[in-house]
Amino acid sequence: MRVSRLKPIIDIAIPSDFLAEVPDDREAIRKIGYLGRGAAIFQVSKIIIYRHRLAGERDRANFILKSLQYLATPPYLRKDLFKLDRDLRYAGLLPPLKTPNHAPGGKPGKGEYREGVVVRWDGYFSIIKIGDGVYAKVPKPMPLGTRVVVQVDAPTTRDDTYRAHVIPRERLGIYWGFESEVMDISKLFSNYDYAILTGKEGTGIKDAMEHVRNALGRDRVLVIFGSPYHGVDEILRAEGMEWALRKYPFINFIPGQGVETVRTEEAVIAVLSILNLVRYLHGSLP
Numbered sequence: 001m002r003v004s005r006l007k008p009i010i011d012i013a014i015p016s017d018f019l020a021e022v023p024d025d026r027e028a029i030r031k032i033g034y035l036g037r038g039a040a041i042f043q044v045s046k047i048i049i050y051r052h053r054l055a056g057e058r059d060r061a062n063f064i065l066k067s068l069q070y071l072a073t074p075p076y077l078r079k080d081l082f083k084l085d086r087d088l089r090y091a092g093l094l095p096p097l098k099t100p101n102h103a104p105g106g107k108p109g110k111g112e113y114r115e116g117v118v119v120r121w122d123g124y125f126s127i128i129k130i131g132d133g134v135y136a137k138v139p140k141p142m143p144l145g146t147r148v149v150v151q152v153d154a155p156t157t158r159d160d161t162y163r164a165h166v167i168p169r170e171r172l173g174i175y176w177g178f179e180s181e182v183m184d185i186s187k188l189f190s191n192y193d194y195a196i197l198t199g200k201e202g203t204g205i206k207d208a209m210e211h212v213r214n215a216l217g218r219d220r221v222l223v224i225f226g227s228p229y230h231g232v233d234e235i236l237r238a239e240g241m242e243w244a245l246r247k248y249p250f251i252n253f254i255p256g257q258g259v260e261t262v263r264t265e266e267a268v269i270a271v272l273s274i275l276n277l278v279r280y281l282h283g284s285l286p
Contacts, residue, residue: 012272
C-alpha cells in the first residue's frame with residue numbers, strides 16, 4: 001500500500017497525564033490504541049508526549065511512549081525489538097494499525113519498501129529482517145539492532161533473502177506511519193513553523209478558519225491537546241508560557257459539544273478530521 005504524503009506535515013502533542021482518568025492498564029491500552037489509530041488515519045508524522053508540572057503523579061509518559069512505539073512497529077519486528085515487559089502485558093488489545101510500514105511480512109516484490117532491523121553482519125553484508133523469516137542483504141556495515149527502511153532490489157539465490165538498499169524515511173514520498181517521543185513542554189515549540197492550541201475555551205472554529213488556513217500553508221504544524229483535568233491554556237499558564245497563547249491560535253474545534261468533556265483521543269480524531277477537510281477544500285489533497 002502506497003499512500004502519498006500529505007502536506008503540511010502535522011504532528012500532535014498530548015500531555016503526559018492523558019491517561020489520568022483510566023481505571024486500569026487494560027483501559028489505558030485501549031485509549032492509546034484509539035489515539036494511535038486516529039493519528040495514523042490522518043497521517044500524523046509524530047506524536048509527542050509532553051511533560052508539564054500540573055501532571056504530578058498522573059504522569060505516565062513512559063508507559064504511553066512504549067505503548068505507541070509498540071503499536072507503530074510492524075508486527076513481524078515486535079519480538080525482535082521489545083523484551084517481555086509488564087507495561088506491555090495488555091498490548092494484545094491494541095488494534096491493528098495497518099499503516100504502509102505494516103507489510104504482511106511475506107515475500108516482497110521488487111521495488112517494495114520494507115521496514116527492518118539489522119540482525120547480523122556476515123562480513124560483506126548487513127542482514128536485515130524485513131518479514132517473518134524474510135531478510136534483506138545491504139552492502140553496508142550497520143550496528144546490530146539498527147532500524148531502517150529498505151527498498152527491495154532483487155532476489156538472491158536463497159528463497160528467503162533479497163538484495164536491497166537503505167532509503168531514508170524522509171525520501172519515501174509516502175506516509176509511512178508515526179513516530180513518538182517524550183518532551184518537556186518548555187521545548188515543545190522549538191522545531192515548528194506554526195502551532196495550533198486546542199480546547200473548549202478557545203475561539204470557535206467558525207471564527208478561526210483564517211488561522212487554520214494560515215497553519216496549513218506552512219511546511220510543518222504542531223497541534224496541541226490538553227489533559228482530562230487541565231486545558232492547554234491552563235497548562236501553559238502554569239508553566240509561565242502565556243506567550244504561546246498570544247502567539248498561536250487557541251481554537252475550539254467542537255463548538256456545541258453534547259457531552260460535558262471530550263476525551264483527548266476523541267478530540268484528536270475530531271480536530272484532525274477538520275484539518276483534513278480544510279486541506280482537501282484548499283487543494284492540498286488529491
